Amino acid sequence: MATRKPLIAGNWKCNLNHLEAIALVQKIAFALPAKYFDHVDVTVIPPFTDIRSVQTVVDGDKLLLTYGAQDLSQHDSGAYTGEISGAFLAKLGCTFVVVGHSERRTLHGETDEIVLAKTTAALRHELTPIVCIGEGLDVREAGDHVAHNVAQLRGSLAGLTAEQIARVVIAYEPVWAIGTGRVASASDAQEVCAAVRATLRELAGDDVAGSVRVLYGGSVNAKNVGEIVGQPDIDGALVGGASLKSDEFATLSAIAAGGPLP
Numbered sequence: 001m002a003t004r005k006p007l008i009a010g011n012w013k014c015n016l017n018h019l020e021a022i023a024l025v026q027k028i029a030f031a032l033p034a035k036y037f038d039h040v041d042v043t044v045i046p047p048f049t050d051i052r053s054v055q056t057v058v059d060g061d062k063l064l065l066t067y068g069a070q071d072l073s074q075h076d077s078g079a080y081t082g083e084i085s086g087a088f089l090a091k092l093g094c095t096f097v098v099v100g101h102s103e104r105r106t107l108h109g110e111t112d113e114i115v116l117a118k119t120t121a122a123l124r125h126e127l128t129p130i131v132c133i134g135e136g137l138d139v140r141e142a143g144d145h146v147a148h149n150v151a152q153l154r155g156s157l158a159g160l161t162a163e164q165i166a167r168v169v170i171a172y173e174p175v176w177a178i179g180t181g182r183v184a185s186a187s188d189a190q191e192v193c194a195a196v197r198a199t200l201r202e203l204a205g206d207d208v209a210g211s212v213r214v215l216y217g218g219s220v221n222a223k224n225v226g227e228i229v230g231q232p233d234i235d236g237a238l239v240g241g242a243s244l245k246s247d248e249f250a251t252l253s254a255i256a257a258g259g260p261l262p
């Protein structure tokens with residue numbers, strides 16, 4: 001079976017200006033010594049306006065953490081006021097880009113078709129899309145969560161080749177667990193992530209399904225990350241609130257690396 005290196009991604013959402021971003025990246029780097037990076041990939045996902053500053057710190061101090069963006073345009077250039085293209089993000093050295101976060105699906109009306117177009121745009125520019133899926137509380141309570149997530153995954157990856165699917169990361173984030181402090185149980189998260197992997201197998205074959213990283217997100221912190229990443233089909237976490245605290249983010253990254261605590 002393929003070994004998948006855990007990935008811890010800190011989604012800062014709409015928090016921290018570029019000066020605050022520099023301070024946080026430096027604190028994370030100080031709290032997380034280089035030895036951990038053999039066992040975990042760590043990335044920060046700041047607002048667009050911070051990325052150039054984060055790039056300067058990461059390159060200047062030769063840090064091992066990577067960085068990415070929270071969204072991108074499906075267009076590469078042109079008359080699209082306010083849009084940020086994948087070409088710009090690649091030029092800034094971004095590794096990852098989050099696509100289809102539930103906050104964008106809900107607040108900005110992003111459909112699976114738009115998420116697919118953005119995923120394709122990311123791949124065109126050699127960025128790794130972190131494609132987000134997740135169900136609301138109503139779907140969970142109706143017991144339809146597995147079918148819902150599988151359908152969202154299929155829609156968001158529709159028509160991609162196996163080679164393209166091999167280059168994505170999937171993040172399962174139940175909407176009811178985001179920012180609420182209500183984390184899915186490890187077995188609930190595993191149930192959906194296993195269904196994600198089975199779907200990847202159908203879409204792209206065993207090798208790809210065995211190598212694509214599937215993350216969990218939703219109220220992940222240093223206390224619960226160990227049990228979550230200990231599940232067979234969960235390969236890391238997409239972290240919101242806890243990624244804004246350098247010590248907690250470093251600690252949960254170290255736990256994902258298998259320890260010891262920094």
Ligand SMILES: O=C(CO)COP(=O)(O)O
Nearest residue numbers: 011178179218219240241
């Ligand atoms: O939405 C999330 C990450 O993308 C999760 O946010 P919280 O960790 O704050 O619940």
